[in-house]
Amino acid sequence: MDVHKIIQDLRDELNQHNYNYYVLDNPTISDFEFDQKLKQLQELESRHPEFFDDNSPTQRVGGTITKNFQTVVHDYRMYSLDNSYSKEDVIDWENRIQKVLGNVPLQYTCELKYDGASISITYENGKLKRAVTRGDGFQGDDVTNNIKTIKSIPLQLKGNFPERFDIRGEIVLPFEGFEKMNQELIEIGETPYSNPRNTASGSLKLQDSSEVAKRPLECLLYFIVGNNLNIKTQFEGLESARNWGFKVPKEAKLANSLNEVFDYINYWDEHRHKLPYETDGVVIKVNSFQHQDELGYTAKSPRWAIAYKFKAEQVSTRLNSISYQVGRTGSITPVANLEPVQLAGTIVKRASLHNADQIEKLDIRIGDTVFVEKGGEIIPKIIGVDLAKRNEEALPTLYITHCPECQAELVRNEGEANHYCPNFYGCPPQIIGRIQHFITRKAMDIEGLGGETVALLYNNGLVKDYADLYELTVDQILPLERMAQKSAENLVNGVQKSKEVPFERVLYAIGIRYVGETVAKKLAKHYKSIDAIRNASLMDLILVDEIGEKIAQSVIEFFDNPENVRIIERLKQYDVQMELVEVHNPNATNKLAGKTFVVSGVFEKFSRDDLKKAIEDNGGKVGSSISAKTDYVVAGDNMGPAKLKKANQLKISIITEIDFLAMISD
Structure with missing residues (x-):
C-alpha cells in the first residue's frame, strides 16, 4: 500500500471539495462526509509525519500561536487608489490618461470595491x-x-499558473457571518463587534490561528502582479485567477x-445593498497591462486606476452637546x-465638527436635529x-476661548482654521499625545507599550517627555495598575530595542509639525x-x-525651542x-549623475523596477513623465x-x- 499516494489523493480531493463549497458555492458532498x-487524513498524517505538508487541508484548522508578526517588505509595492465622487471626476481622469497615451481606444475593467482588509x-x-x-x-x-x-484561499493551485506571483485581495466578513458572530456575543453578555470591516481586519492579527479559523x-x-505572467489585461488576469482556484467576484x-x-x-449604486458583503464603490482600471505600464504611478497611486465612491448614507439625529479635544x-x-443612531x-x-468656522457656517446649536453622513x-x-x-430658544454656539485641559488661552494663527493651545510643555493631552505618536509602529514601534500605558506612565509621574521612556x-x-513582571520587562526591553530604529523613523517620531513619514525620509536622506x-x-x-516654506519654517521653529533641543540631546545620550546609516551598494557608481531618465515599454533583461533601481544605483534620477528636463528615454x-511623439518633439x-547597459558598463 502506497501510503504517500493515499495521503496525497485525500489532500487533492479535500482541496477540490473546499473549492466547490467556498469558491463555487456548489458542494458535492455533505459536511459530515x-x-x-x-479526520482520515489527519490520522494518516499523524502516523506518517515524514509526509507532512504545510499546505495540507488539515492545516486550515489553525492552532499556530504567533506572538509577534514579522514585518516583511513587499516584492511589489501596494499602492492606494485615488478616489472620485462624481462622474465628472472620472471624465477628468480619462482625459489625463489619454494625454499620456495619445487618445488610443481604451477598455476598462469595472470591479466592485469591497470594504475589507487588504492582503498580498x-x-x-x-x-x-x-x-x-x-x-x-x-x-x-x-x-x-x-x-x-x-477556506476560500487555495493552498494549492490548479491548471497552468506562473512559477511565482503575488495576488492581491480583500479579506471580508460577509454580513450573515458577522451577524451570527454578534448574536453569539450578545447571548453570552459580551459587547458586539462594530462593523464587518474592522472585525475582518482585526482577525488577521489574532495571535491564535485556531481562533481565526472559527x-x-x-x-x-482582484489583481495579479509579477514577472513573466503571460497575461495581457486585467480582465484576463481575473479569469486566469478564477481558473487557478481563487474566489474572484x-x-x-x-x-x-x-x-x-x-x-x-448606476446599476451597482442601486443594487449593492443586495450583496453579501460591504462595498463602498467601484474600481475602474485601464484594462491593458501595456497601457498600465505606460501610465505608471504617482507617489501614492496608479495613474491607470481610480475608485468611484458611492454617495455616503445619511441620517438625522439630535445634537446633545459639543465637547473639545486637544x-x-x-x-x-x-x-x-x-x-446614538444607526449609520452604514x-x-x-459622535462626529467631528472640524473647527470654529464650520460651526459658524452650519450655525449649529445644542438641541438641533442634524444630518450626519460618513465621509467615504x-x-x-x-x-x-x-x-x-x-x-426657538436654542442659542448660537460660542466657541471656547481657553483650553479645556489646562485652561491656557487659545490662539488662532492668521490663515489657519484651527485654534491651538500654546501650552506646549504643560498641557497633559499634548504631552501624552506626543509620546503616543513617538511609540507608534511607523515611528519607534515600541513593543509592549500602548497608548493607554503612556497615559498611565504620565499620570503617575514617570514620564514627562518621550526621552524619559529610556530611563x-x-x-x-510594576506598581502600576495592570502591570505584571513579564509585561513590565517587555516594556523596558521594547524601549531598549527601539534604539535600533533607523534615523528617518526617529525623525518622524519626534513629532515636528508637518513632517510626516515621506518628508522625514527626504530630510534624512538629504542631511x-x-x-545637520x-x-x-x-x-x-x-x-x-x-x-516647501511651511515645512521648512516648522523645522526651524522646532529647533529654536530649547526644550526640544534638550530632549534631542538626551535621546542622543541614550x-x-x-x-x-546608509547601506553601501558595492556596484553603485556616479556614471549617470545629473541625468534624468524616463522608462517606457517592456524589457527583456530587466523588469521596469529593476531598471529604475539600476538608474538610481548609478547616480541617475528616474522621471515619471517626459519633459524638457529628461535626458534619456x-x-x-x-x-x-x-511618449515616443513627445520625446521626438x-x-x-x-x-x-x-x-543603457553599455552606459553603466563603460
Whole structure:
C-alpha cells in the first residue's frame, strides 16, 4: 500500500471539495462526509509525519500561536487608489490618461470595491508561500498562518499558473457571518463587534490561528502582479485567477467606453445593498497591462486606476452637546455628541465638527436635529441642520476661548482654521499625545507599550517627555495598575530595542509639525543627521526636494525651542539613532549623475523596477513623465506612442536597454 499516494489523493480531493463549497458555492458532498475524510487524513498524517505538508487541508484548522508578526517588505509595492465622487471626476481622469497615451481606444475593467482588509499573497510553484498585510504599502505583517485558515484561499493551485506571483485581495466578513458572530456575543453578555470591516481586519492579527479559523472570513481576489505572467489585461488576469482556484467576484465587467462604466456604476449604486458583503464603490482600471505600464504611478497611486465612491448614507439625529479635544500639536477639535443612531452598519454617537468656522457656517446649536453622513463611509460628519425642527430658544454656539485641559488661552494663527493651545510643555493631552505618536509602529514601534500605558506612565509621574521612556525601570513600572513582571520587562526591553530604529523613523517620531513619514525620509536622506538638519537655514531647507516654506519654517521653529533641543540631546545620550546609516551598494557608481531618465515599454533583461533601481544605483534620477528636463528615454517593446511623439518633439535621446547597459558598463 502506497501510503504517500493515499495521503496525497485525500489532500487533492479535500482541496477540490473546499473549492466547490467556498469558491463555487456548489458542494458535492455533505459536511459530515467532508469531516470524515478530513479526520482520515489527519490520522494518516499523524502516523506518517515524514509526509507532512504545510499546505495540507488539515492545516486550515489553525492552532499556530504567533506572538509577534514579522514585518516583511513587499516584492511589489501596494499602492492606494485615488478616489472620485462624481462622474465628472472620472471624465477628468480619462482625459489625463489619454494625454499620456495619445487618445488610443481604451477598455476598462469595472470591479466592485469591497470594504475589507487588504492582503498580498505570494504563490510559488502553485503553493501558498506567504501572506502579508498591506501595512504602509512598502511593508506589512506576515499573517500566513492566519490566512491559511480561510477556506476560500487555495493552498494549492490548479491548471497552468506562473512559477511565482503575488495576488492581491480583500479579506471580508460577509454580513450573515458577522451577524451570527454578534448574536453569539450578545447571548453570552459580551459587547458586539462594530462593523464587518474592522472585525475582518482585526482577525488577521489574532495571535491564535485556531481562533481565526472559527471566523467565517472570505478572500476576494482582484489583481495579479509579477514577472513573466503571460497575461495581457486585467480582465484576463481575473479569469486566469478564477481558473487557478481563487474566489474572484463575478460582478467584474469589461467596459468599452465611459458610458458603459457609468451604466455599471448606476446599476451597482442601486443594487449593492443586495450583496453579501460591504462595498463602498467601484474600481475602474485601464484594462491593458501595456497601457498600465505606460501610465505608471504617482507617489501614492496608479495613474491607470481610480475608485468611484458611492454617495455616503445619511441620517438625522439630535445634537446633545459639543465637547473639545486637544491633539498632540495643541490643535483643538470640536466634537458633536449625538443621540446614538444607526449609520452604514454602525452605531454613531459622535462626529467631528472640524473647527470654529464650520460651526459658524452650519450655525449649529445644542438641541438641533442634524444630518450626519460618513465621509467615504468611514468618518462620521455633520453636513447640515434641519432648521424646521430647531427650538426657538436654542442659542448660537460660542466657541471656547481657553483650553479645556489646562485652561491656557487659545490662539488662532492668521490663515489657519484651527485654534491651538500654546501650552506646549504643560498641557497633559499634548504631552501624552506626543509620546503616543513617538511609540507608534511607523515611528519607534515600541513593543509592549500602548497608548493607554503612556497615559498611565504620565499620570503617575514617570514620564514627562518621550526621552524619559529610556530611563524607565521594571521596579518603577510594576506598581502600576495592570502591570505584571513579564509585561513590565517587555516594556523596558521594547524601549531598549527601539534604539535600533533607523534615523528617518526617529525623525518622524519626534513629532515636528508637518513632517510626516515621506518628508522625514527626504530630510534624512538629504542631511544625513539630526545636527545637520538643526543647523540648516530656512533657505537651505526650502531648496530640499519637495520641502516647501511651511515645512521648512516648522523645522526651524522646532529647533529654536530649547526644550526640544534638550530632549534631542538626551535621546542622543541614550544611543537613539540620530544619523542615517546608509547601506553601501558595492556596484553603485556616479556614471549617470545629473541625468534624468524616463522608462517606457517592456524589457527583456530587466523588469521596469529593476531598471529604475539600476538608474538610481548609478547616480541617475528616474522621471515619471517626459519633459524638457529628461535626458534619456529608455525604450522597450510597445513603447507608448504619446511618449515616443513627445520625446521626438523635445529631441530627447531614445536608447534601448542594451544602450543603457553599455552606459553603466563603460
